[in-house]
Amino acid sequence: MMLQAETLHEAAAILDLIGVAVFAVTGALVAARRQMDPIGFIIVGTATAIGGGTMRDLVLGVRPVFWVTDQSFLVVSVLASLATFWAARSIRRIFKALLWMDAVGMAMFAVAGTQKATNLGAGPVVAVLMGVMTASFGGLLRDVLCGEKPLLFHREIYATAALIGAGLWLALEPAGLAPEVRSILGFVAAFGVRAAAIRWGISLPNYRHPEA
Amino acid sequence: MMLQAETLHEAAAILDLIGVAVFAVTGALVAARRQMDPIGFIIVGTATAIGGGTMRDLVLGVRPVFWVTDQSFLVVSVLASLATFWAARSIRRIFKALLWMDAVGMAMFAVAGTQKATNLGAGPVVAVLMGVMTASFGGLLRDVLCGEKPLLFHREIYATAALIGAGLWLALEPAGLAPEVRSILGFVAAFGVRAAAIRWGISLPNYRHPEA
Amino acid sequence: MMLQAETLHEAAAILDLIGVAVFAVTGALVAARRQMDPIGFIIVGTATAIGGGTMRDLVLGVRPVFWVTDQSFLVVSVLASLATFWAARSIRRIFKALLWMDAVGMAMFAVAGTQKATNLGAGPVVAVLMGVMTASFGGLLRDVLCGEKPLLFHREIYATAALIGAGLWLALEPAGLAPEVRSILGFVAAFGVRAAAIRWGISLPNYRHPEA
Numbered sequence: 001m002m003l004q005a006e007t008l009h010e011a012a013a014i015l016d017l018i019g020v021a022v023f024a025v026t027g028a029l030v031a032a033r034r035q036m037d038p039i040g041f042i043i044v045g046t047a048t049a050i051g052g053g054t055m056r057d058l059v060l061g062v063r064p065v066f067w068v069t070d071q072s073f074l075v076v077s078v079l080a081s082l083a084t085f086w087a088a089r090s091i092r093r094i095f096k097a098l099l100w101m102d103a104v105g106m107a108m109f110a111v112a113g114t115q116k117a118t119n120l121g122a123g124p125v126v127a128v129l130m131g132v133m134t135a136s137f138g139g140l141l142r143d144v145l146c147g148e149k150p151l152l153f154h155r156e157i158y159a160t161a162a163l164i165g166a167g168l169w170l171a172l173e174p175a176g177l178a179p180e181v182r183s184i185l186g187f188v189a190a191f192g193v194r195a196a197a198i199r200w201g202i203s204l205p206n207y208r209h210p211e212a
Numbered sequence: 213m214m215l216q217a218e219t220l221h222e223a224a225a226i227l228d229l230i231g232v233a234v235f236a237v238t239g240a241l242v243a244a245r246r247q248m249d250p251i252g253f254i255i256v257g258t259a260t261a262i263g264g265g266t267m268r269d270l271v272l273g274v275r276p277v278f279w280v281t282d283q284s285f286l287v288v289s290v291l292a293s294l295a296t297f298w299a300a301r302s303i304r305r306i307f308k309a310l311l312w313m314d315a316v317g318m319a320m321f322a323v324a325g326t327q328k329a330t331n332l333g334a335g336p337v338v339a340v341l342m343g344v345m346t347a348s349f350g351g352l353l354r355d356v357l358c359g360e361k362p363l364l365f366h367r368e369i370y371a372t373a374a375l376i377g378a379g380l381w382l383a384l385e386p387a388g389l390a391p392e393v394r395s396i397l398g399f400v401a402a403f404g405v406r407a408a409a410i411r412w413g414i415s416l417p418n419y420r421h422p423e424a
Numbered sequence: 425m426m427l428q429a430e431t432l433h434e435a436a437a438i439l440d441l442i443g444v445a446v447f448a449v450t451g452a453l454v455a456a457r458r459q460m461d462p463i464g465f466i467i468v469g470t471a472t473a474i475g476g477g478t479m480r481d482l483v484l485g486v487r488p489v490f491w492v493t494d495q496s497f498l499v500v501s502v503l504a505s506l507a508t509f510w511a512a513r514s515i516r517r518i519f520k521a522l523l524w525m526d527a528v529g530m531a532m533f534a535v536a537g538t539q540k541a542t543n544l545g546a547g548p549v550v551a552v553l554m555g556v557m558t559a560s561f562g563g564l565l566r567d568v569l570c571g572e573k574p575l576l577f578h579r580e581i582y583a584t585a586a587l588i589g590a591g592l593w594l595a596l597e598p599a600g601l602a603p604e605v606r607s608i609l610g611f612v613a614a615f616g617v618r619a620a621a622i623r624w625g626i627s628l629p630n631y632r633h634p635e636a
Contacts, residue, residue, distance in 0.1 A: 272487075273488035352569075361571065362464075365455070365458070367461060371467070417462075420459065
């Protein structure tokens with residue numbers, strides 16, 4: 001049983017690193033579109049990968065932030081960003097696969113961020129925001145750094161999906177489920193909403209000027 | 213007397229929340245101009261409302277930041293931002309009123325930020341900057357997130373008004389006034405300068421290239 | 425001997441302040457190009473000067489950040505920024521000198537940031553990033569605040585020079601050198617690489633779209 005728990009733990013840690021790597025690649029692809037140099041790839045990729053979790057840790061008062069404690073997140077981000085510099089062409093060919101892997105990362109981090117905030121004693125509104133932040137503010141930082149109109153603010157069911165996953169995870173608290181089951185349900189909700197948005201091109205309505 | 217102190221405290225807390233709501237609305241109105249979706253309204257509005265105080269708490273080492281400790285700031289920001297999505301048209305009709313309420317919020321936060329920094333042992337230069345930061349860096353964050361030329365850097369007596377209010381509050385320290393009186397004088401100075409700037413269109417000179 | 429150590433310490437502190445002032449001037453010159461008002465000069469100049477070290481302290485969990493503990497960094501940044509408002513024309517005439525002084529500041533902060541992170545127990549990858557962050561993220565913040573395409577991401581051997589100085593400083597750890605010697609070697613490496621890049625216009629290759 002001990003062994004099993006440890007294996008689960010290790011599997012979760014590996015999934016975390018894969019999620020971070022995928023986020024770094026999505027960041028580095030924007031650096032490629034902007035024709036940056038390798039330093040640009042590393043900074044934008046890494047900011048995309050660990051930016052959301054960094055903001056979460058800062059506002060929650062976790063010191064130092066997670067990637068100072070465990071360097072593997074930083075190493076994986078830098079390597080994935082640099083690999084994209086050399087292989088952006090091939091990576092673009094698997095763009096579809098990347099989009100789905102990004103959705104997996106988003107859903108994982110939405111649940112993980114909410115859970116971390118709750119464990120640190122944050123109230124439910126803060127905890128949900130921390131889930132959304134972990135899942136999506138790295139991408140916001142990427143767009144601000146690259147001078148792009150933030151995807152998060154327009155036509156993208158992304159933060160909304162993270163919100164739903166985080167909210168469900170919290171709402172299930174009184175249900176007395178095993179923690180793993182609850183996490184999986186939150187993950188499935190976030191991923192499912194995002195998957196539907198990708199598959200059928202669903203988006204939130206943008207604000208329209210009345211005069212328009 | 214106890215009752216009175218408590219009532220004052222409660223009144224101050226309610227004013228704080230009103231100030232945060234007004235800041236959120238000013239942020240959400242920029243989101244409206246940029247035709248964002250509701251998530252964009254929430255993120256930009258909330259960043260405008262609590263961004264300045266968040267930066268202040270981070271650099272001062274307050275952990276966690278104020279809105280993690282008291283969720284009402286976050287709740288009010290999100291609700292005010294969302295309300296703007298549905299009612300931006302009517303809100304724009306009361307734009308003048310909003311401009312004045314924003315000046316009230318700015319003046320309140322300039323004094324409150326300086327006071328908080330001083331209570332935490334910060335020196336006078338840092339304390340004044342913390343007042344300016346609390347009062348005006350949410351608006352700076354709003355403009356950066358929306359890709360707008362920051363209002364704070366051009367032709368606007370805004371940070372300057374916050375600076376004067378914060379500075380007066382500090383300068384009055386040796387005067388031995390009651391804390392409430394000192395806070396009111398700082399508030400009046402910041403609000404008065406901003407009001408004059410709005411009323412008579414006063415602004416600081418911009419830098420001009422010698423060749424121009 | 426005590427006296428000598430103290431003198432060295434004081435000399436280092438003065439160099440630090442000069443580096444901060446030079447960074448503030450480079451920030452304020454971008455504010456001049458953007459025709460900002462004095463508040464814009466102060467905010468952009470100060471953010472350039474102390475932004476990198478602030479981010480470093482935040483992620484490492486140093487509380488409060490360095491310029492709250494020692495106000496002189498803030499005072500020097502504000503004064504240097506304001507002086508640029510009045511004297512930008514003359515400063516532009518010494519642009520070449522400024523470029524070299526900026527290189528000195530970068531090299532100093534790369535070593536100092538790495539050292540601070542190491543003293544706080546950070547691992548080598550984090551420590552190198554902290555050196556790069558201290559040396560170059562103020563300039564990144566400047567460009568984001570001013571809506572400029574970040575210099576750091578394109579054609580500039582700047583972060584790379586910081587990286588090499590920081591890396592050398594770390595690599596020399598097992599060599600058992602006196603701390604001052606190690607710091608000087610790290611400084612010389614960072615400055616030398618940057619100097620070569622300025623002198624001969626060397627840059628990293630930008631990413632090129634395969635289709636282009």
